[in-house]
Amino acid sequence: MTKAALPSITEDLAPRKRVDLKAIRPAAVDDAAVAENSRKIGTEWGAQTSLTPVEPSPPPAPAPKAEAPVAAPEHPKVPLASLRIEVPEYLDRELAIRAAEQRVTKQYLVAKALQAAGYRLDDADLVEDKRKAKKR
Numbered sequence: 001m002t003k004a005a006l007p008s009i010t011e012d013l014a015p016r017k018r019v020d021l022k023a024i025r026p027a028a029v030d031d032a033a034v035a036e037n038s039r040k041i042g043t044e045w046g047a048q049t050s051l052t053p054v055e056p057s058p059p060p061a062p063a064p065k066a067e068a069p070v071a072a073p074e075h076p077k078v079p080l081a082s083l084r085i086e087v088p089e090y091l092d093r094e095l096a097i098r099a100a101e102q103r104v105t106k107q108y109l110v111a112k113a114l115q116a117a118g119y120r121l122d123d124a125d126l127v128e129d130k131r132k133a134k135k136r
Contacts, residue, residue: 046080046130078125104128
């Protein structure tokens, strides 16, 4: 049995044509639409954006027919803060294994431990896996 020849390396070493970034033109999208979409996505993911609010357009005239009341959310979303910690690898491994076994995130395990240690954390803000909370 013979081994196949390796591919030539000369193609990988040859200089590649650089992309002309100045030739790229922005899409004709309204800045307000981009800002609103960014704000919407940031709200859905609990991210804080540095975008200034856009002045809303005047609401349309109310319809004369009676509308069903809109239910308020059970628990308003609270602002989230990022907390970065460094832990030993063995602890990270243990958290990863337990998170996989329980089908939750490591963030959930840490938050649950802090809650058990006496730190205030409302049950509504203790989400096992926030990826599962997405609206489809």
